[in-house]
Amino acid sequence: MISLPPHDISTDASRTRTPPWLRVLAVVLAVHLVVLLLWTVRRTHPQAPASVPVETRPDITKPVRAAPPRFPANTSLPAQREMDVSGALRLSSFSAGRDLVYVDDARVWWESDDDGETDHECDHTVHRALETPLRRLIELVSARGARLKVQDTYRPTGIHNSRSLHQEGRAIDVTCDEIKMEELAKLCWQAGFDWVLHEGPSRNGAHVHASVRRLSAGQTASTTGTVSVAQAAAAKKP
Ligand SMILES: [Zn+2]
Numbered sequence: 275m276i277s278l279p280p281h282d283i284s285t286d287a288s289r290t291r292t293p294p295w296l297r298v299l300a301v302v303l304a305v306h307l308v309v310l311l312l313w314t315v316r317r318t319h320p321q322a323p324a325s326v327p328v329e330t331r332p333d334i335t336k337p338v339r340a341a342p343p344r345f346p347a348n349t350s351l352p353a354q355r356e357m358d359v360s361g362a363l364r365l366s367s368f369s370a371g372r373d374l375v376y377v378d379d380a381r382v383w384w385e386s387d388d389d390g391e392t393d394h395e396c397d398h399t400v401h402r403a404l405e406t407p408l409r410r411l412i413e414l415v416s417a418r419g420a421r422l423k424v425q426d427t428y429r430p431t432g433i434h435n436s437r438s439l440h441q442e443g444r445a446i447d448v449t450c451d452e453i454k455m456e457e458l459a460k461l462c463w464q465a466g467f468d469w470v471l472h473e474g475p476s477r478n479g480a481h482v483h484a485s486v487r488r489l490s491a492g493q494t495a496s497t498t499g500t501v502s503v504a505q506a507a508a509a510k511k512p
Pocket of ligand 1: 426440445446447483484
């Protein structure tokens with residue numbers, strides 16, 4: 275009968291015991307694995323971006339209001355004072371560099387383009403808030419086969435009274451040879467100006483004066499492709 279040597283149990287136990295450094299290494303590797311997995315999941319399923327308000331471009335080809343049945347000379351819409359609708363002149367918070375934009379359209383006759391060398395007015399210069407109704411008015415007038423005449427826009431000094439919104443570029447004077455003044459006043463109202471005055475024949479001649487409120491905080495010009503007056507001036511330099 276063969277006798278086997280006695281089995282050394284203590285030696286076996288010490289041989290299978292995991293060294294402490296190996297446990298630490300295992301934990302570190304596990305943590306790395308979890309981090310790697312999370313990173314992979316985030317890359318595969320990127321989080322939806324925070325909702326960013328999308329500025330919708332207005333449709334400038336359609337009127338924003340119905341045509342009023344009548345718009346007699348020397349009446350306004352709404353039938354209120356201009357300052358109660360468009361807001362009073364506030365030059366202290368007006369910045370020409372920030373608020374004015376340069377609008378151009380070959381379908382329009384711009385009075386200042388036909389002025390002499392001594393006249394430095396620029397009828398392409400309007401407040402940002404006035405751009406969209408102006409562009410819509412151009413569309414509405416052009417759709418009738420007529421040509422809008424822009425007689426006056428931004429006037430920092432000069433012909434207008436001391437409270438005139440022309441000083442902020444928030445007012446515009448227009449005429450049209452092919453459309454009756456009353457019809458033009460209706461189109462201005464339909465184009466979205468906040469306050470429209472059908473001015474009858476006077477010292478300044480019959481025309482339509484229209485104005486707008488300032489943009490609310492955070493609002494930007496809603497018609498794309500517009501450049502500021504400062505950018506337009508820079509682009510013209512050789
Ligand atoms: Zn005016």
